Amino acid sequence: MKTLIQRWRTPLLLVAAALMALAIVLPLWGMTLVSTQYPEGLRMVVYPGRITGDLGEINALNRYIGMTPISADFFVELRLLPIAFGAVAALILGSAFVKRRWAPLLPLLAMTTVAAYGLLSMRGRLYQFGHDLDPAAPITIDPFTPPMMGLNQIAQFASYTYFSWGTLLPLVAGLLIALVLWAGWSEPRIAHPHRALALAA
């Protein structure tokens, strides 16, 4: 008779792989700027490998405070993300078919590394953009770091930043893999059939 974990291991890992693959095309993070004269808001959405939204207008406004123009080409790490996500998805998929309890550890470690690198580099970029302001810009403001998540006020704009599906799904995938790993480890190991009988006795 199969245990719970034996029955659910493969499906859970397949779902995790699918979530990871789906995250390649979903938005990771977004920023919305609202002011009196832009009541409908200016938006910027970051996907693995590209940035969409009102970049043209946001950059035109940022010129006044001397901020570096935002474009997908500038962020090398962003362009690597689809490959990274894809690799992780492949690793998860592979671990689904390797019936060893340490198998999911590899993709989990890879995922954690990608996540850590992603978050750290993002924090770095947010700092960089808010501090590397052109001193010759028409308007001088105090250097600032836009928050990764939450509300902020800069000049006449209220800004709201948020994580989106592209970060949530990998998080769920990671939790699923962790669950599989934990369940796999807590399960008693059966080395010899007659030992099991002895235990049962």
Place this chain on the structure above:
Amino acid sequence: MSRLASAPILLLAGLAACGGVTPEAPGQRPMATGDVQAAAAASYVKPGDLDEYYLFYSGGHSGQVFVAGVPSMRHIATIPVFAPYPGTGYGFDEETKAMLGGFTWGDVHHPALSKTAGDYDGRWLFVNDNGNNRIARIDLRDLKTKQIFGPIPNTMGNHGSSMVTENSEYALVATRFSVPMGSQYEPLEDYATKFKGAVSGIRIDSATGTMSLGWQIMTPPFNWDLGATGKGASEDWAFWTSYNSERATGKLEANASQKDRDYVAVVNWRAAEAAAQAGRGSQIGGVTVLDPAQVPGIMFLLPCGKSPHGVDVDPSGEYVICSGKLQPTSTVFSFTKIQDAIARKAYSGQEDGIPVITYEEAMIMEVPVGLGPLHTQFDGKGYAYTSLYVESAIAKWKLPPYAAGVDPKSLVIDKIPVQFNVGHLVTAHGDTRNPKGDWLVAMNKMSKGRHLNVGPSIPESSQLIDIASGEKMKMVYESYTEPEPHFAQLVHRDVLTPIEFYPKGENRNPHAIWQPADAKVTRNAARRTVEGNVYAIRSYFEPGRIQVMEGDTVILHITNAEQQRDEIHGFGLVAFDKNLVIDPGETKTLKFVARKSGVYPYYCTNFCSALHQEMQGYLEVVPRGRTMALYRGNDGEMSFERRAPETAARTVDPHAGHAASPGAAH
């Protein structure tokens, strides 16, 4: 003072008051407090909300079209058509200058929206020029004039125009003034025989809206006044009223008002088109002109009371209403009876070979609407609204079918005074098959005393009337316009889908540039010309310095590289009398001769940004004989200090990412 002593004074005061009392004009409808509050609520559009309807006013002899919103009656924009308009740079760039063709004004009377299946389709607005015999098309995608057609040959006084057919096949046009057709000059004494009027079929291309002259019909020298196209069963026909069937040339006040009846022209434009295509008619002034005497079936005449002014066709297309401005009736004709009379040849005479249909055969009713009836519009609920100029009122009356023996006076169910002397009126979708029946705008010719005194040059008044709440019409609001609207078009806002800026991908101008690095100025020393591509964005021009030589012809193509609504940049060249205004995504061309040496600033004239004041440059006109420092040998490409070379990181591309789709509120 004791009561007894004050009595004589009171009596005297009372007598004086009696003598000085002004009786109220008949039929006045003063607004009670409750009415005022209801009217305020009905016409108020709160900040941030949109009006429900577009009101396109003809601008009369201002040569333009005014756009207002209903019900607020606020003026929103002026669309320049026949006269230069520096506010939007119209008439200053090479393209619009060419369209104006050297003329500086026009007289716009009748705007007509393009139609599909008899209702407005939001593509184009056609407007006539009574002054210089032209007709223009405004594209409703960006609300700009795109084509001015004319002067139309053989035409003087393009008044009975523009009448758009049910599927925008034609804009039909008729002349107010008759002139010799086919020869340059004939003495005025020969007016009755040698002078001719003309009805023109201006073809509208169904894909682009481009106008071309299809054909003309030669008419007797009557003054054609207003026209209307048929609907439904009558959609192949058009009608015009006329005056001066007396064929008088002088003292028209009296001489053109002698006969009891003038004529309504009943024109089968479909048959005229077929005849022209079959090669019938003669070439006059470069146009195929059909003589109705030679081509029977294309035109008939119908008598109508005394110098009739307006003619209108009801939404069903069955009733043709013509209003005799010098007699107090609007005459209702039945299209079915007209067709029947034609089939039976029930004629009472002819004019220059054109059959005159017997009046009684086609007439259904003469409705006693009031004094000086002019134009009629509809509510789609069986009622007609006629403007009464002399009486200064609008009459609401019942359309046929009528019960046998009905008292004509009972057909007029309401009359509301307007201030003052209404000319045209318009109801929402009022000249289509599906009038909305909610609003009526009366365009009055006199506004005296109704507004703050602005001196002798007095604007016009237009009044908003509610025709939806009950049998009685209600005055709701009053507004003042520039001189001087005639007819208008009132169309629901959902019919139009204008853009808010020009998407980069649509700009086909070969001189358009989208990066400051592409800005370039080149001099041709042999031809003494300088041509440049200028980049405009918040908040600078690139180049910020243009060097030419005295006497050079300078051509500048300026691109507003923005892709955001309302980021309009102007280009004002000081002392040269030049002001271009370039919308986001647009490229416009400026051409001038740098006659006098000196240094001339150019600057952004349309407020664009916090650093709008800093958006400027200098045009250096170098005296002859001097070396131009920015050129090698005074020839070739101008080298100038470009903006600090931007690293790949710092290059601003206004088009990075997905630009918000134009017109969508993101």
